[in-house]
Amino acid sequence: xxxxxxxxxxxxxxxxxxxxxxxxxxxxxxxxxxxxxxxxxxxxxxxxxxxxxxxxxxxxxxxxxxxxxxxxxxxxxxxxxxxxxxxxxxxxxxxxxxxxxxxxxxxxxxxxxxxxxxxxxxxxxxxxxxxxxxxxxxxxxxxxxxxxxxxxxxxxxxxxxxxxxxxxxxxxxxxxxxxxxxxxxxxxxxxxxxxxxxxxxxxxxxxxxxxxxxxxxxxxxxxxxxxxxxxxxxxxxxxxxxxxxxxxxxxxxxxxxxxxxxxxxxxxxxxxxxxxxxxxxxxxxxxxxxxxxxxxxxxxxxxxxxxxxxxxxxxxxxxxxxxxxxxxxxxxxxxxxxxxxxxxxxxxxxxxxxxxxxx
Numbered sequence: 001x002x003x004x005x006x007x008x009x010x011x012x013x014x015x016x017x018x019x020x021x022x023x024x025x026x027x028x029x030x031x032x033x034x035x036x037x038x039x040x041x042x043x044x045x046x047x048x049x050x051x052x053x054x055x056x057x058x059x060x061x062x063x064x065x066x067x068x069x070x071x072x073x074x075x076x077x078x079x080x081x082x083x084x085x086x087x088x089x090x091x092x093x094x095x096x097x098x099x100x101x102x103x104x105x106x107x108x109x110x111x112x113x114x115x116x117x118x119x120x121x122x123x124x125x126x127x128x129x130x131x132x133x134x135x136x137x138x139x140x141x142x143x144x145x146x147x148x149x150x151x152x153x154x155x156x157x158x159x160x161x162x163x164x165x166x167x168x169x170x171x172x173x174x175x176x177x178x179x180x181x182x183x184x185x186x187x188x189x190x191x192x193x194x195x196x197x198x199x200x201x202x203x204x205x206x207x208x209x210x211x212x213x214x215x216x217x218x219x220x221x222x223x224x225x226x227x228x229x230x231x232x233x234x235x236x237x238x239x240x241x242x243x244x245x246x247x248x249x250x251x252x253x254x255x256x257x258x259x260x261x262x263x264x265x266x267x268x269x270x271x272x273x274x275x276x277x278x279x280x281x282x283x284x285x286x287x288x289x290x291x292x293x294x295x296x297x298x299x300x301x302x303x304x305x306x307x308x309x310x311x312x313x314x315x316x317x318x319x320x321x322x323x324x325x326x327x328x329x330x331x332x333x334x335x336x337x338x339x340x341x342x343x344x345x346x347x348x349x350x351x352x353x354x355x356x357x358x359x
Contacts, residue, residue, distance in 0.1 A: 009029070112302065189228050218246070226239045262290065282302075283302070
């Protein structure tokens with residue numbers, strides 16, 4: 001049996017707009033995480049794993065503990081394994097390390113492809129997965145994963161306090177997969193990820209309104225192409241993603257139809273200068289609606305610089321700064337009350353510090 005855990009405390013300060021946590025323009029300590037995980041070999045090829053996780057980040061929880069992942073895994077051969085339970089979604093290169101601060105250099109993964117605000121729908125699903133690893137002669141190796149299941153959302157957490165209506169949100173199903181190609185060129189790997197999900201929501205409006213309820217259906221498809229090259233202590237990563245969303249409702253007057261295509265991308269480099277120092281930088285760009293690439297509420301440029309200090313094998317400190325142009329990243333698509341991005345500052349900045357202890 002293996003037991004691991006971590007606890008982190010961060011500090012968030014923004015200039016121009018509030019981001020992730022209320023009061024961030026004055027500085028907010030609402031940026032903390034704690035987790036405890038255990039894996040146990042039950043028999044040859046059969047493993048049980050789980051992680052209990054809690055965080056405090058703005059509206060996204062006040063240390064409400066939940067199982068971040070919980071699985072039963074059987075792998076009889078390298079090329080075929082099966083997992084059941086609440087499983088991390090294989091998307092891009094980094095989605096599965098969103099809960100592992102020690103496994104990456106930046107504090108915030110590029111928000112264009114890995115938006116922290118939608119972690120509830122991108123990080124894990126409850127269902128099944130088949131996976132495997134195949135090595136070929138002269139062509140490198142293939143790592144594949146195929147999954148299907150559902151995602152359960154806490155409607156209370158997504159409805160603003162004091163709202164005059166109740167809401168119910170369910171992701172009825174999510175299916176997808178990822179293929180990673182470890183190329184014959186040492187240090188070079190490529191990947192393709194895709195998934196589709198169906199979100200159904202219902203809003204119960206107050207008595208006296210013209211309609212008693214509004215029912216909404218949303219179908220979203222997303223894919224990502226990824227490339228990474230490692231040479232010595234330098235890692236170069238680039239990912240490009242497209243999201244397509246179609247939405248309809250039984251009350252189009254109050255919830256009009258939606259048909260959007262968004263474009264997301266980033267380039268990142270990290271370099272291990274010394275065992276205790278890992279600087280990194282990335283540039284991320286997103287267009288929430290590709291038909292409108294000029295309105296500041298529909299795009300965001302994010303230039304980030306990070307310094308990671310590994311104090312020892314169980315303790316690290318990170319400092320990070322972001323220059324933002326555009327305001328699309330201020331919107332959380334799951335929130336009922338999105339901010340007014342049209343009146344937000346087009347040029348703004350984010351500063352973060354984070355301390356993590358782990359074992």
